[in-house]
Amino acid sequence: MKDLRSKIDEIDSAMERLFEERMSVVERIAMEKKAAGRAVEDAAREKEMMDRRCSALGDKRLEGYYTSFLRSAIEVSKQYQTDIIYGPDSLGKDILVENGSLFKAAELLAVGSGKVLIVTDSGVPEEYSRTVARSLSDAGIKTSFCTIDQGEANKSLESYRKVMESLVEGRFTRTDAVVAVGGGVVGDLAGFVAATFMRGIRFFNIPTTLLSQIDSSIGGKTAIDFCGVKNIVGAFHFPTRVLIDPDTLTTLPGRQLSNGLAEAIKMAATGDAELFSILEISTDLKNDLPEIIRRCLLFKKGVVEADPKESGLRRVLNFGHTVGHAIEACGEGKYLHGEAVAMGMLYFAEGEARQRIETLLSKYSLPVGHDIPAARLAEFITHDKKASGNEITVVKVSKIGSFRFETINIQDLRL
Numbered sequence: 001m002k003d004l005r006s007k008i009d010e011i012d013s014a015m016e017r018l019f020e021e022r023m024s025v026v027e028r029i030a031m032e033k034k035a036a037g038r039a040v041e042d043a044a045r046e047k048e049m050m051d052r053r054c055s056a057l058g059d060k061r062l063e064g065y066y067t068s069f070l071r072s073a074i075e076v077s078k079q080y081q082t083d084i085i086y087g088p089d090s091l092g093k094d095i096l097v098e099n100g101s102l103f104k105a106a107e108l109l110a111v112g113s114g115k116v117l118i119v120t121d122s123g124v125p126e127e128y129s130r131t132v133a134r135s136l137s138d139a140g141i142k143t144s145f146c147t148i149d150q151g152e153a154n155k156s157l158e159s160y161r162k163v164m165e166s167l168v169e170g171r172f173t174r175t176d177a178v179v180a181v182g183g184g185v186v187g188d189l190a191g192f193v194a195a196t197f198m199r200g201i202r203f204f205n206i207p208t209t210l211l212s213q214i215d216s217s218i219g220g221k222t223a224i225d226f227c228g229v230k231n232i233v234g235a236f237h238f239p240t241r242v243l244i245d246p247d248t249l250t251t252l253p254g255r256q257l258s259n260g261l262a263e264a265i266k267m268a269a270t271g272d273a274e275l276f277s278i279l280e281i282s283t284d285l286k287n288d289l290p291e292i293i294r295r296c297l298l299f300k301k302g303v304v305e306a307d308p309k310e311s312g313l314r315r316v317l318n319f320g321h322t323v324g325h326a327i328e329a330c331g332e333g334k335y336l337h338g339e340a341v342a343m344g345m346l347y348f349a350e351g352e353a354r355q356r357i358e359t360l361l362s363k364y365s366l367p368v369g370h371d372i373p374a375a376r377l378a379e380f381i382t383h384d385k386k387a388s389g390n391e392i393t394v395v396k397v398s399k400i401g402s403f404r405f406e407t408i409n410i411q412d413l414r415l
């Protein structure tokens, strides 16, 4: 036994040296990919590697074990390459932000084998889903479409049924995938279908509104509305990959763009003072959007990773939501979600931070005041929060780029 153990130690030492040697080659490949602007992922090469290496194995009983061993080595190498190419402050290889990336959907999504159902809505310019489909088809992937009507009213059981039917009638299987091309409505719905079809299949998200690009596309929350209650039926199902093409925002109506900017301002105010300054000094939003999106995603990714199931820290994303939600509901359709959150933030910002937030909201055509009576808001909040008692935890900002949680009595809310 002792001899055998020292033999293992010997082999492990040799493997340690080989590992170092392998990683230094991986590093050189990463540098070449970086210089050539190529993606980390190379599905064809990976497959070829797996096939070739396993065929050289003498003892066939070990094949399964060796395959797992190799897969881990490949994953570790890809992570190392990602860190080298994008730096430690990177979004990783699964969230890509790049102008014109729709045209490279097949390469960047790396869907692999299987069929793809592209889900979109009637308000999303058709060229986006067509471009994605063309890229996938050129790579030999069979694609089909399911288009739902646009608007929140269609994040519904009826739309869920329609997308599900497309999968069943198209004879999709567990190895196939759903790709969402659209805003948060399409992403939430398609993600929920992917979460539940055959107990979960792969989901890829290509968000095309600013709100979905910086917020809803990552975080794994998928849902539909039901019985008049938003997001009441849903599941956590993380997208395999998210592809963001800021160029798609050129067709987005100005009001929708501002709606997304409200969320960006929220994230900047609570967690990224530099992003706040970028938004303040920007004179060419189109040019600055890729960086704004990247920074928002870094912030949200950090929060989600620290609290994937929303049991603590993730509530920072609710800055402005306590009152914002009430304004949205009492406004009865007058305000978009982001607009309501914009006004909601002002109730919980103090001093100079409040002043800067208000100025920034005005710069991006977001409302800073409303005419809903305070008593109506109070009534809504009391009713809304009844289940959690008289106390609520709110997010407060008194210095841009930082926040604190505060538990207060609903009666003490200054509306």
Ligand SMILES: NC(=O)c1ccc[n+]([C@@H]2O[C@H](COP(=O)([O-])OP(=O)(O)OC[C@H]3O[C@@H](n4cnc5c(N)ncnc54)[C@H](O)[C@@H]3O)[C@@H](O)[C@H]2O)c1
Pocket: 121, 122, 123, 124, 125, 150, 151, 152, 155, 182, 183, 184, 185, 186, 188, 208, 209, 210, 211, 212, 215, 216, 217, 218, 219, 220, 221, 222, 230, 231, 248, 249, 250, 251, 252, 253, 256, 259
């Ligand atoms: N899952 C999450 O974590 C999360 C977070 C925030 C919000 N959400 C959800 O997101 C939804 C709102 O998302 P949204 O604001 O993207 O709304 P949306 O999906 O309804 O899109 C807004 C409108 O823009 C159109 N559109 C989309 N892309 C376009 C483009 N590039 N050019 C022109 N028009 C385009 C759509 O057809 C739609 O009419 C809500 O249902 C909300 O609950 C989810």
